[in-house]
């Protein structure tokens with residue numbers, strides 16, 4: 117049996133170039149990015165215009181007052197006050213309009229980049245050569261798909277806002293320098309201080325974020341594993357220990373999350389306090405100058421109106437550095453999924469389809485029906501040196517070839533390496549004499565179909581699990597195909613016993629079915645594909661001898677020219693084999709018919725004897741047990 121890969125220690129990789137990766141992402145749709153920059157720039161800069169207008173209103177009002185006190189005509193001054201009130205009102209209203217467009221543009225950009233990054237990670241895991249194993253647990257991978265991708269897409273917001281904040285800061289500072297350069301310098305001081313503080317905290321920010329994510333994944337993993345092993349837990353009476361362990365993991369996660377959140381809030385708190393102190397200073401300095409006549413009322417109002425948002429911008433820049441660090445962690449975590457590819461793969465440009473029709477799935481290139489499959493020098497070794505080495509064999513159309521051997525001799529790995537489901541270290545396969553370059557994409561229906569030793573079902577109905585979309589065919593053809601598959605898989609009698617027959621929902625991973633029913637449902641699913649080459653990995657592990665014999669008998673009775681490659685140690689399979697491949701310690705050590713192997717191989721004789729005589733004795737086709 118192929119065990120789940122253990123998480124190897126993370127290999128040392130160079131730090132990820134967060135800035136370059138983000139640049140590449142923004143270049144995916146430069147028009148959309150520029151639109152966001154422009155709209156959000158306007159949105160964030162507009163308050164400078166309000167502040168200017170409010171300042172001007174007060175300046176003009178004081179002119180109006182002076183004229184009135186002096187007994188001069190005030191009409192012109194009054195008009196100019198109302199003009200400024202108009203400017204203020206129009207600017208405020210326009211900002212709401214800008215917000216609507218800006219919001220839409222941002223959502224479009226967010227979802228585009230989110231989808232692109234997820235598409236790239238999935239494409240790598242599904243298609244890249246030899247990378248189909250997850251480096252860690254599925255829960256950990258899901259956390260990377262969900263949280264880390266979201267962090268990266270969310271970081272876009274910072275960039276989009278930054279242009280507006282920079283612009284606002286420049287405009288505000290220019291207006292303020294006009295009023296008083298000293299006060300302006302005092303306002304800038306907290307910004308610089310915050311930048312230095314957050315820079316120094318950067319390594320801590322990264323490590324707290326990483327630990328929080330890892331602790332979350334450990335909790336999710338443990339819950340998943342517990343659900344999968346409920347009966348084992350009950351059997352060993354370990355419920356108390358399991359709950360205690362979960363409590364411990366939860367506690368570790370709480371600590372990690374508290375640290376992460378506390379640090380983030382601390383930075384925000386320090387930020388706003390610095391800003392509050394600076395604001396106090398500014399108001400003190402400004403007020404004393406106002407009393408001595410150094411500031412006009414309009415200047416003072418302008419200053420007071422600009423200040424809160426300006427200090428907000430400073431907080432934003434402090435927070436931006438922290439977000440940059442956290443995004444770096446997210447890129448690093450996603451990078452771990454790309455075992456043999458560069459981190460740039462995450463931000464590669466490919467079409468994504470957020471709106472409209474999805475493009476049709478490209479049809480498989482036409483390939484002639486199987487006449488002969490030849491495998492030469494196939495090796496697939498795991499990092500621990502185990503697996504399969506230098507396996508060569510061939511299959512002719514209609515042959516029934518059985519792979520047999522002791523536990524751990526490499527049978528599963530041989531099948532999976534042939535099909536491109538584990539990375540191979542050497543070897544070639546030829547389909548009717550033509551080299552197969554990408555086996556994982558090539559060995560799919562209608563060329564080939566495979567049932568794993570531990571097949572996975574979906575939680576849908578039995579019918580959906582078997583047909584998997586094949587019922588979109590003409591209904592008659594689909595029903596004939598379904599009946600045939602169920603009958604051949606010896607599943608037809610079980611259907612009557614299931615509450616809702618074929619419509620019975622099988623539950624998560626088929627928990628509502630017995631092990632043998634899951635195995636046979638998976639065999640039916642494979643047979644419903646009507647493939648040329650059928651690959652069975654040890655269905656005997658969940659089927660009794662009689663059911664397995666019935667399965668092979670059904671397939672043989674059809675004599676449809678289907679070729680079968682079967683891992684089995686059962687006599688029912690060995691007796692029917694046109695050829696047996698005998699595996700020992702990762703190598704195919706012998707091949708031949710059953711009588712030939714029993715005649716010359718001690719290993720084969722032992723395996724044959726280990727399987728025992730079937731109840732009632734079996735017809736051995738000329739071979740004595």
Ligand SMILES: Nc1ncnc2c1ncn2[C@@H]1O[C@H](COP(=O)(O)OP(=O)(O)OP(=O)(O)O)[C@@H](O)[C@H]1O
Nearest residue numbers: 117118119121498502503523524525526527528529
């Ligand atoms: N993911 C893996 N990482 C490391 N070693 C593995 C992995 N999967 C299998 N192995 C090892 O490779 C060898 C061959 O395993 P494989 O599952 O192919 O044997 P098998 O003959 O199918 O066993 P079984 O009869 O139990 O199904 C075994 O020694 C096994 O421990």
